[in-house]
Amino acid sequence: MTPPALSPTLKTWPAVWGLIRYQPVVFALHTFFTLLLFAAQVLPGLLEKFIFDTLTERAPVTIGVWALVALVVAVEVARIGVALGSEWYGWTFRYVVGALMRRNVFVSILRRPADNSLPVSPGEAINRLRNDVGELGDFPTWLPDQAGKMLAAIVAIGIMARINLTITLVIFLPLTLILVLARRMWGRILQYAHASGQATDTVTGFLGEAFDAVLAVKVADAENDVAARFAHLNEARRIAEVREQIFRRLLDSINASTVTFGIGVMLLLAG
Amino acid sequence: MNIPLQPYQQLLARYLKPQQTQVVLLATLLFVGIGLQLLNPQVIRYFIDTAETGGAQNALLLAALLYIGFSLAQRGLALWADYVAQNVGWRATNGLRHDLALHCLRLDMPFHKTHTPGELIERIDGDVTALANFFSQFSLHVLGNALLVVGLLAFIYREDWRAGLGLTLYALAMLLLLFGVQRFTAARWKSARQARAEMFGYLEERISGAEDIRAAGAEAYAVHRLLGLLRASLERGRAAFVTENLVFGLTNLFFVSGYAAGLALGVYLYSQGQASIGTAYLVVAYVGMLSTPLHRLREQVQDLQQATASIERVNELLTIQPHVTSGKSATRVARDLPPSTFHLPLSTGPLSVEFNQVSFAYDGDENVLHDVSFCLQAGRALGVLGRTGSGKTTLTRLLFRLYDPASGVIRLDDNDLRAASLSDVRSRVGMVTQDVQLFQATLRDNLTFFNPRLRDEQLERALKELSLWEWAVSLPDGLNTRLGAGGLGLSAGEAQLLAFTRVFLKDPGLVILDEASSRLDPATENLLERAIDRLFANRTALIIAHRLQTVQRANDILILDEGRVAEAGPRLALAHDPHSRFYGLLQTGLMEALA
Numbered sequence: 001m002t003p004p005a006l007s008p009t010l011k012t013w014p015a016v017w018g019l020i021r022y023q024p025v026v027f028a029l030h031t032f033f034t035l036l037l038f039a040a041q042v043l044p045g046l047l048e049k050f051i052f053d054t055l056t057e058r059a060p061v062t063i064g065v066w067a068l069v070a071l072v073v074a075v076e077v078a079r080i081g082v083a084l085g086s087e088w089y090g091w092t093f094r095y096v097v098g099a100l101m102r103r104n105v106f107v108s109i110l111r112r113p114a115d116n117s118l119p120v121s122p123g124e125a126i127n128r129l130r131n132d133v134g135e136l137g138d139f140p141t142w143l144p145d146q147a148g149k150m151l152a153a154i155v156a157i158g159i160m161a162r163i164n165l166t167i168t169l170v171i172f173l174p175l176t177l178i179l180v181l182a183r184r185m186w187g188r189i190l191q192y193a194h195a196s197g198q199a200t201d202t203v204t205g206f207l208g209e210a211f212d213a214v215l216a217v218k219v220a221d222a223e224n225d226v227a228a229r230f231a232h233l234n235e236a237r238r239i240a241e242v243r244e245q246i247f248r249r250l251l252d253s254i255n256a257s258t259v260t261f262g263i264g265v266m267l268l269l270a271g
Numbered sequence: 272m273n274i275p276l277q278p279y280q281q282l283l284a285r286y287l288k289p290q291q292t293q294v295v296l297l298a299t300l301l302f303v304g305i306g307l308q309l310l311n312p313q314v315i316r317y318f319i320d321t322a323e324t325g326g327a328q329n330a331l332l333l334a335a336l337l338y339i340g341f342s343l344a345q346r347g348l349a350l351w352a353d354y355v356a357q358n359v360g361w362r363a364t365n366g367l368r369h370d371l372a373l374h375c376l377r378l379d380m381p382f383h384k385t386h387t388p389g390e391l392i393e394r395i396d397g398d399v400t401a402l403a404n405f406f407s408q409f410s411l412h413v414l415g416n417a418l419l420v421v422g423l424l425a426f427i428y429r430e431d432w433r434a435g436l437g438l439t440l441y442a443l444a445m446l447l448l449l450f451g452v453q454r455f456t457a458a459r460w461k462s463a464r465q466a467r468a469e470m471f472g473y474l475e476e477r478i479s480g481a482e483d484i485r486a487a488g489a490e491a492y493a494v495h496r497l498l499g500l501l502r503a504s505l506e507r508g509r510a511a512f513v514t515e516n517l518v519f520g521l522t523n524l525f526f527v528s529g530y531a532a533g534l535a536l537g538v539y540l541y542s543q544g545q546a547s548i549g550t551a552y553l554v555v556a557y558v559g560m561l562s563t564p565l566h567r568l569r570e571q572v573q574d575l576q577q578a579t580a581s582i583e584r585v586n587e588l589l590t591i592q593p594h595v596t597s598g599k600s601a602t603r604v605a606r607d608l609p610p611s612t613f614h615l616p617l618s619t620g621p622l623s624v625e626f627n628q629v630s631f632a633y634d635g636d637e638n639v640l641h642d643v644s645f646c647l648q649a650g651r652a653l654g655v656l657g658r659t660g661s662g663k664t665t666l667t668r669l670l671f672r673l674y675d676p677a678s679g680v681i682r683l684d685d686n687d688l689r690a691a692s693l694s695d696v697r698s699r700v701g702m703v704t705q706d707v708q709l710f711q712a713t714l715r716d717n718l719t720f721f722n723p724r725l726r727d728e729q730l731e732r733a734l735k736e737l738s739l740w741e742w743a744v745s746l747p748d749g750l751n752t753r754l755g756a757g758g759l760g761l762s763a764g765e766a767q768l769l770a771f772t773r774v775f776l777k778d779p780g781l782v783i784l785d786e787a788s789s790r791l792d793p794a795t796e797n798l799l800e801r802a803i804d805r806l807f808a809n810r811t812a813l814i815i816a817h818r819l820q821t822v823q824r825a826n827d828i829l830i831l832d833e834g835r836v837a838e839a840g841p842r843l844a845l846a847h848d849p850h851s852r853f854y855g856l857l858q859t860g861l862m863e864a865l866a
Contacts, residue, residue, distance in 0.1 A: 048534075069531045069538075076527040080520035087516050088509070095505035099498070106474065106497055109481050110490045126475045204392050205711065207372065209755075211388035213708035217376055219671055220773060221697035222720040227373035229721040234368055238361035246354050253346050263338070 016140050019097040026096065030089035031144040037082045038148030042155050043075050090141045098137040102129055167269050171262045178258055185251050192244040199237035206233055278582055279405075286363035286406060293359050297407075300352035301415045307345045309422045312556040314338045320549030360407030364399050371395045371588060379593040380673050381634055394588055398581040405578040412571050416564035423557050423564075430546065430554055434536050441529050442561060448525060449569040452518045459511035466507040470500040526562045533558030595675050595693070621649040621811040622684045622699060622780035624670070629679035631669060639665045640834045642679070647827065649684075649780075652812040654825030654842065656856065661831040663815045667783045670813070672696055683781070701774035702783040707766035711755035714746060718772050725776060733775045737802040739768055763787050764795035771802045782806055785815045819857075828853050 020027050109125075160168040210217060210226050217226050287294055318334040321327070372395055375382075420442060428435030477484060477493055484493050536558075537551030546554075624647040631640045640662045647653045655663050668674055669681060672688055681688045688696060710717055718733075719725040730750065734740040742765075746752040752759055761769065767787050774782060784803070791799065800820070806812075807824065816822045828845050830838040830852050838845065838852045845853040 066535065069535045072531045072534065073524070073528055076524055080517075080524060083520060084513065084516055088513060091509045091512050092505070095501075095508065099501040099505065102474070102501065103494065103497060106477070107490070107494055109478055110484055110493065112481070125478050126471055129474060130471055204396055207392050207395060208388045209708075209710050210372070210376065211383065211391050213710070214376060214383050215380070215673070216704065216708045217720070218380075218673060219697065219702045219704070220720045220777070221694050222722065223373060223376040225719075225721040225723070227369055227376060228723075229716075230372050231365065231369040234365040238358070238365060242354065242357045242361060245357055246350070249350055249353050253350055257343070257346055261339070263342075 015136065019100075019137070020140050022100060023093055023096055026089050026093045027140065030086060030093055030141060031147075033082050033086035033089060034144035035148045035151060037079070037086050038145075038152040039155060040075070040079050040082060041152045042159065043079075044072065045156075046159070047072055047075065093141055094134075094137045097140075098133055101133045101136065105129060105133075164269075167265070170269060171265050174261070175258050178254060182251055182254055185247065185254075189244065189247050189251065192240070192247055196237065196240035196244045199233075199240040203230070203233045203237050206230060278586055282367070282402075282582065283406070283410070286366045287359070289366075290359050290362055293355055297352060297355045297359060298411055300348050300355065301411050302418070304345055304348045304352065305415055305419050305422065307341050307348070308419065308560070309426065311338060311341050311345070312553050312560070313426075314341065315556065316547075316549035316553040318549070319552055320547045323548050356407040356411075360403040363406035364403050367402070367585070368395055368399050371399065371585065374589060377593060378591060379595045380668070381594065382591065384634070394584060398584050401581040402578055402585075404574055405582075409571055409575060409578070412567060416567045416571070419564040420561065420568075423561055427554060427557050430550060431536075431540060434540075434554060437532075437536075438529075438558065438561070441532075442565065445522075445525065445529070445561075445565050446568065448522060449565060450572070452522065453569065453573060456511070456515045456518055459507075459514050463504075463508040463511040466500070466504040470497075470504045473497065473500055529561070530555070530559055595672055618684055618780070620780060621809060623647060623649040623682075624653075624781065624811065624813070625680075625682040625685075626666075627680045627682070629669065629676045629681060631665060631674065631676045633665075633674075638677075638834060640669075640676075643831075643834070643836055644679075645829055645836060645839050647811060647813065649811050650809065651826040652807060652814060652824055653827045653829055654814050654816050654822045655829050655831065656816065656822070656853070657831035657837075660833075662834040663831055664785065665834075666831070667702060667785060667813065667815070670781075670783065671700060671702065698777060699779050700781045700783065701777050701779035703767060703770040703774055703785065705785045705787050707763075707770045709755045709761065709766065709769075712753065713748075713750065714743065714752045714754055714769075715750040717754050717769060718750075718776065720773060729776065730772075733772055736805050737768070737771055737775060738798060739772060739802070742768070742798070762792075762795065764791040764799060768795070768798060768802060771799075771806055775802075775806055779810065781811045781813065783813045783815075784821075786817045786821055830856075 157168065157172070160171075207230060210230065217223060314334055314337050318331060318338070321330050321334065375386075375391055375395065424435055424439055424442065427438055473496065477497075484490060533555050537546070537554045540546035540554070541548060541551040626643050626645050629640055629643045630638055632638045643662075643666070645653075655666065657663050665674075669676055670683075670688075672693055675689060683691065683696065683700070712721075715727070715730065718730055727750065731740065734743050743749060746759065754761065764787065784806075803821070803824070812824075814821055814825060816825070822828075822842075825842050828838070828840060828842045829836065840851075842853070845851045846857060848854055
């Protein structure tokens with residue numbers, strides 16, 4: 001298979017599409033297993049409901065309780081199999097397209113005219129080949145993930161709506177509001193993440209300078225003062241890092257609370 | 272797994288003690304959170320049972336509200352605990368970072384010759400970052416999760432002792448399984464990481480040497496090699512990933528089996544009429560809750576293993592001792608010192624310098640100095656001349672006690688240098704080096720070397736004395752102008768002027784000037800001349816000179832040749848003695864002879 005020619009300036013979506021077209025079968029298999037995996041998420045809940053209904057004899061006993069327990073385990077085994085399939089093809093896809101990009105970049109570096117040296121240091125080139133190529137190869141594999149989550153949500157909402165439409169609506173209207181709020185907070189978190197990243201750069205940069213100039217530090221008898229400045233920069237980093245982390249947790253917590261909130265509302269309305 | 276506890280206890284005690292109240296708060300938050308976690312299913316049981324038996328509407332409402340309240344309180348507490356834990360972790364690790372950085376800065380030059388700044392950054396910042404969780408959470412989480420497991424089991428025992436016993440055995444089996452599989456996956460990840468490192472190592476090597484590959488026409492072969500490495504990386508990475516997923520899946524299966532068993536147990540108890548439907552739910556919920564704390568316990572132990580590696584490296588660094596030690600702790604270096612020499616304060620005026628048969632070699636190399644002896648009286652200026660590599664710079668380094676001589680004695684103001692305290696020596700001796708290193712910081716910080724006790728008025732006075740004040744205020748932000756990379760660049764002459772100010776602020780009794788050999792513009796040269804005038808006044812000076820103008824300031828001359836004293840004496844006498852080397856140097860031109 002000849003690698004598709006990538007244009008000199010890479011545009012995000014055409015590049016992603018190019019990567020998918022390079023390995024269509026692997027990508028399709030990954031998508032299939034991922035969708036299945038997320039759709040299967042609603043199964044355990046349905047089974048549980050069935051068991052409790054059977055217990056309280058609200059449902060006709062078509063199969064025994066023990067068979068249902070066996071079914072719970074069987075569903076899990078199937079889920080593990082599907083998860084493995086999703087991981088296997090996802091991993092293969094990421095690596096193969098990563099290899100394609102790394103190979104292409106390597107070849108183009110080798111083909112550069114001799115007088116035209118690289119615009120970045122070899123260390124930075126490796127950093128890009130490692131991290132940036134990794135990101136780009138990862139991205140297409142998130143698409144089925146998102147689609148799968150959406151699918152699972154739709155199936156779950158459908159099931160709930162069939163059981164009790166009012167409760168479903170009462171739960172989901174405020175949930176949407178919370179999600180919008182969370183989305184807004186995200187921009188702020190990115191800002192905090194940038195600040196803490198910079199604080200870290202400052203700390204390590206200062207440490208590097210201090211050890212580069214260790215002779216001068218000693219000559220000036222300034223070890224204590226330099227260490228104190230280092231501590232001062234570290235303190236700034238602590239504040240930036242804690243702020244970022246706590247905001248992230250807050251967002252996670254708000255997202256997770258929606259589940260609790262849902263259960264609580266359900267209890268209130270059912271009661 | 273047998274980990275000695277002592278190093279952990281020491282670290283925890285040292286860096287957590289100052290934060291005692293925060294740690295107590297954290298523990299309280301965690302334990303209250305665990306209590307709430309345990310209570311919530313009880314509320315739901317009550318709800319279900321009340322609903323099932325057609326209980327009062329009010330009771331149901333109360334139960335539902337209680338559930339929501341408990342859940343929200345639990346989240347709030349968790350967030351608060353997180354905040355406290357993060358702060359405790361950062362404060363503790365920052366304390367350790369500070370101690371490590373100071374320790375490394377104080378280590379002597381031979382240490383810094385063998386440890387690059389990059390390596391030290393990794394060890395001071397990287398290794399310590401891996402310890403944050405250990406400081407803030409490890410003990411509390413292990414304790415908390417163990418308590419949660421015990422609490423869950425206790426509640427189940429209360430419902431039915433057989434169920435309790437069964438689940439206890441189940442929890443133990445689970446714990447063994449979790450720890451067992453960890454070893455299984457670790458080896459595969461290691462192999463995968465190695466393959467990845469090899470691939471990137473190859474890439475870096477070949478990208479650096481791209482020209483050679485082109486020249487040899489070996490592109491095709493290089494690409495072929497890369498493809499082989501990429502394939503190996505794919506296969507080993509995928510094997511590790513799949514193994515981990517399989518193992519994770521199987522442990523999950525075990526959990527699900529336990530959960531199913533819990534379900535069956537609930538069904539059994541209910542159908543036998545031994546439990547209400549609410550109690551059946553309760554048992555199922557508790558069994559379901561068992562998996563999280565067990566997983567957490569495993570995570571914490573895994574984390575401890577990683578932390579152990581870091582702690583070992585940190586301790587290793589901390590136990591390195593400098594060879595050059597202060598006179599204050601003279602007992603340890605006193606082997607070759609007469610017992611009567613102890614730390615003596617150096618006098619405040621100009622200092623005299625004496626070298627007595629000093630020999631020195633850098634770490635096992637050939638001698639750089641051989642039997643160097645000379646005397647410099649207080650208040651006089653000595654010009655040291657010699658070719659590159661003749662030992663001039665080494666001489667100044669010995670004076671600063673950056674190294675100790677292999678044999679012979681250096682005396683400062685009649686005190687053996689090794690008996691004086693390092694900081695005493697370094698505060699009484701000032702040096703202007705050839706290359707002045709600037710920090711990415713303000714001009715003020717670069718002048719004071721981050722000494723917050725020096726006030727702006729002192730800076731102003733020093734700059735004015737050296738006629739540099741106008742230069743300083745002409746900069747974009749005055750003293751707040753940022754220097755170094757990304758800031759204002761200084762010329763070699765300006766950097767030396769900055770170094771002069773540093774020394775002047777220190778007010779030493781001996782000044783060492785290693786003159787920049789680069790040519791300066793006339794304006795800067797003028798400023799430098801005036802600065803040297805002020806700096807040398809009423810101080811002893813040792814000049815490594817490159818310009819005739821500076822040599823003329825010397826009262827005495829010392830010429831070094833391959834580490835030996837080739838000539839020494841008063842400058843005027845030597846300058847008028849046609850047989851002296853100095854005379855010859857003056858005739859042929861200093862710059863050419865010493866370049």
